[in-house]
Amino acid sequence: MLHSSQADLTGCDREPIHRPGAIQPHGVLIALDPKTLEVVQVAGPAATYFGFSGQALIGQRLETQIGSAARIRLEAQFAHDPAMPRTSLALEVEILGSRMDATAHLHDGLVILELEPQRPLPAADVLDLVHSMIGQMRPAERLETLLQSLADQVQHVTGYDRVMVYRFQADDSGHVVAEARSAEAVPSYLDLHYPASDIPAQARELYARSWIRYIPDAAYTPEPLVPPLNPRTGEPLDLSWSRLRAVSPVHLEYLGNMGVRSSMSLSLMVGSRLWGLIACHAAAPLYLSARLRLALEVFAQLASLHLGSTIDLGEANERIRFRDVHDQLTRAMSQQGLAEALIGSRPNLLDYIQAAGVVVRVEGENFALGQAPDDGQLDAPVEWLNRTRSEGVFFTDHLAADYPAAEGFLDRGAGLLALSVSRQPRDYVLWFLPEVISTVTWAGDPSKPVTSGPLGDRLTPRKSFAAWTETVAGRSRPWRAVEIDAAILLRTTVLEVVLHRIDQALREKAKANIQQNLLMNELDHRVKNTIATIQSLVRLSSKSADELVDFTRSIEKRLQAMAKAHTLLSASRWQSASMRTIVEEEFAALRSRLDVGVIIEGDEYALEPRAALSFALALHELITNAVKHGSLSNAAGKVLVTWNEVSRDDRTWLAFHWTEVGGPPVMPTERRGFGRTLLERVFAEDVSGRVDLAMNPEGVRCLIEFPFERLVPVAPVAEKTHYGRAAPVERERPGTLVGVRMLVVEDDGLIAADLAEILRSAGATVIGPYGRLGEGLAAAADEDFDIVLLDVNLRGRPSWPIANLVIDRGIPVVLATGYSEAFERPAALAGLITVNKPYDSALLLSEMQRALVSS
Secondary structure (H helix, E strand, O other): OOOHHHOOOOOHHHOOOOOOOEEOOOOEEEEEOOOOOEEEEEEOOHHHHHOOOHHHHOOOEOHHHHOHHHHHHHHHHHHHOOOOOOOOEEEEEEEOOEEEEEEEEEEOOEEEEEEEEOOOOOOOOHHHHHHHHHHHOOOOOOHHHHHHHHHHHHHHHHOOOEEEEEEEOOOOOEEEEEEEEOOOOOOOOOOOEEOHHHOOHHHHHHHHHOOEEEEOOOOOOOEEOEOOEOOOOOOEOOOOOOOOEOOOHHHHHHHHHHOOOEEEEEEEEEOOEEEEEEEEEEOOOOOOOHHHHHHHHHHHHHHHHHHHHHHHHHHHHHHHHHHHHHHHHHHHHHHOOHHHHHHOOOOOHHHHOOOOEEEEEEOOEEEEEEOOOOHHHOHHHHHHHHHHOOOOEEEEOOHHHHOHHHHHHHHHHOEEEEEEOOOOOOOEEEEEEOOOOEEEEEEOOOOOOEEOOOOOOEEOOOOOOOEEEEEEOOOOOOOOHHHHHHHHHHHHHHHHHHHHHHHHHHOOHHHHHHHHHHHHHHHHHHHHHHHHHHHHHHHHHHOOOHHHHHHHHHHHHHHHHHHHHHHHHHHOOOOOEEHHHHHHHHHHHHHHHOOOEEEEEEOOOEEOHHHHHHHHHHHHHHHHHHHHOOHHHOOOOEEEEEEEEEEEOOEEEEEEEEEEEOOOOOOOOOOOOHHHHHHHHHHHHHHOOEEEEEEEOOEEEEEEEEEHHHEEOOOOOOEEEEEOOOOOOOOOOOOOOOOOEEEEEOOOHHHHHHHHHHHHHOOOEEEEEEOOHHHHHHHHHHOOOOEEEEEOEEOOEEOHHHHHHHHHOOOOEEEEEOOOOOOOOOHHHOOOEEEEOOOOHHHHHHHHHHHHHHO
16 A cells, blocks of 8 residues: 555556547547547437437438538538547437537548527627727736636636636746636635645646536436447547546646536637646536637637737837846946946846846956845855856756755745856856745645545545645745846857956966967968968869969969968068068978079068058069069169158158169059959058059069058067079979879868879879768778878868878878968977978979978
C-alpha cells in the first residue's frame, strides 16, 4: 500500500479520459461509417429518441432515422473536409415528432453524430447571442477589468451560480482571478489557488484541443458504447471532441466534494497556449441547449483573441518603455565606462528593470545602486554563479533554494536576475529583489491524502475546499517575462557595444596587447588572402588570351606593392607606415634590374594607413613607368626622390618630389592609363592631397602633397640613400619544374586553382589541390610526390601535422601564408622556406626550385 510520501502523483495524468467507453445520458451518440453512413456504434438512451434500442440501430442507414436532407448535408460536409476533427456541422433534425439539435465531426475513422433535445435559447439566434455578448464585453486597458467582464457575461447568459476565470500559473497550478455569483449563498472562490494535480496534464491537453466541456448533471449514470470497441481500430472510440463524452470518476467525485452538481468550462487560449478557463458551477442540474453552448464556444474563441490582444498591448507598452531606456543606456555606454553609464546617471539600471538594488561587477570590483548585498556578501554568490551556471542570463525568485547562503541577505537578495557580460573572468550585472512574505490561500489543503476506496489505493479528490492558507517566505516577487527579455537585450548590447571598452579600461595592458596582436595578425592574414584572391581572379580570367599576360603581370605587381604596405602597417598595429621604408622597399624589389643611379633623400615621416596604402600604389606606378619608358630604362638615366615640409594656404604640407633625368625623351600623349588616373584622381581623393604630374621632354616630374593631418608624429631623422649602378643582370625568366610531382594543400578554392595553373605552366604535375586538414594528411601519407606547397592555416586549423608528416618522409616543404613574416610556427619548422600571399609567380617558382635543390 502506498504511503503519502510515496504517492504516485502522476496517476491521474495517465488516466485515458479521452477514451472513457461511455457518454453522459443527456443525448445520444451515433458513430457512422463515413462512406456508407451506416451505424456502427451507439451510446445513450436510443429508445427514448428512436423508439428502439441502440443495438437495433447497428447496421441501419442513418437517413431512415433523420431524413435524407440531413444525410445529404453530412455527406457533402465530410466529402469536402474529411480531415476536420472538431465539430464542423450543426443542424436540426426531427425524430418521432421531436426537434433535435445535432452536431457532427469526423474523428478516429468515424463520423460521430451527437443528438440532444432542443432547449430554449436566451436569444432569437445564435449569432444574435454572440453579437450581444461581445458587444457587452467591456473594452479594457487593464487585464483584471476584461476578466471580470468575461465572468459577468457568461454568468448572465447561462444562469450558473458561480462563474470563475481560472488562470494557470507557470507551475500549472490555478488561481481564481475573477468571479461572478448569482447568490451570496454560493461560497466565493475568488483569489483561491488550486494545485496542478486538480486538473491533470491530459485534462489540460483536452482543454487546449476543445473549447468547451459540459456536465449538466454530475450524478448521472454513464451510457456505454455498443459495441464497446471502434470497429475501425479495435480500440475504445476516441471521444476527444465529443460533447457527450463521459467524465472521469475522479473528477465527478471532485465536483461532488465541492457541492457542485452541474459544471461547464470554456477554454481561454493565448496563441497555442492554454492560458486559463472560464469555469461554471451550479448546485443543481442545469441543462443548456446545444445552440447556446455553440454560441458560448464562439464567445470563448473571440474572448481569447481579445485576451491575447490585451496581454500583447500591455506587454508592448512595457517593451516600448524598456526600449526607450535601453536606447538611452546604449548611448551612454558608447561614451562612458560601463559602470558610470549604467548606474552613474539617469536613466540607470533601476530605471530599466525595477528592483531593490543592482550591482555592476567588473574585474572583481562592485559598483552598487539601491539596496543590494554588501561587497563582502557578493564574492561567494558570484563564485557560485561562475561554477554552476553557464554564460547568459540566470534568474530566480527563490535564490536560497539554489544557494542556501542567500538566507543571510533575504532582506535585499531573495530574488536574483544575473547576466554575465564577459567570459574570463566573468563580469556581471546583478539585480536583487527583497523577500516578500506572502500568504497564499488555497481551496483546501493542497496536499491530497492517500486513502483506500472504490478508486483504489491512489490520490483521491480532497473533500474540504475551505480556505487553507500557506505562508510563503524566502521568496521575492517573480521576475516577469518582459524583464527577462529586457535583460537578454541589454546583455547583447553590452557584449556588442562596450565589451572592448571594458577590456581597454580594466584588463591588464599585457593581456590587451596579446589579444590585439592576435587580432591584427588575423586581420593581416585575411586582408592578404583577399588580395591574393583578387590577383588570382585576374590571372585566371586572362589565361585564355595571350595579349593579356602583360596586363596580368602588372596587376600582380600592383597588388604586391599593396601587400608590402599592409605588412608595414601590421608591424605598427595598423597605426602608421614609414614613408622612407615604403620608398626603399619598392625600389629594393626592382634593384636587381636597375643599372642606373637612384637617390632618396628626406626626413623620417610616418603616414596613416589609408595614405600609406595609396602612396605605395602610386609610387609603384611611377617606378614601373620609369623602368618601362622613362629614366630607369637606360644606363644614363637617374631618379631623384626627395620630400620636405612646405607651407601653403595657411597649412603645412609634406611635399614628395619625383624627378627623372637622363632617360629617353618623353613624348606628349593624351592617353590616360591606370597609373596616371591613380596619381591624378584616386590618390588625391583618398588622401585629400594634391598631385601635379608633368610629362616634360627631359623627364617625368611629379609633385605629391600630403596634408599634415595624414601624418603620424615621429622623431625626424634625415637620411640619404643612393643606389649606384649595378652590373647588368639577366632579365627575370619564369622557372621550370618539368617532371616534378607537387602536392598542393590550400583551402581557398580560387587561389588553389590559380596555383595549380601556375605550377602546371612550369611543367609540374599537380596532386590535389586539397583544402581540408584531414584530406591533406591522407594525401601526405599515401600519395607519391616530390615537394609540397602547404598553406599554414586550413579553415582556422594550423597545418603543422601535415608538415611534420611530409618532413618525416624526407620530402621538402614550402609554406604559404597570408600572415606577416613574423608569424608563429613550431620551432622544428622555423627553417622552412616560406612564400607570402599574394603570390609573385616568378618568386614562387624560384622558391620551389630552391627547396628542391636544397633538399
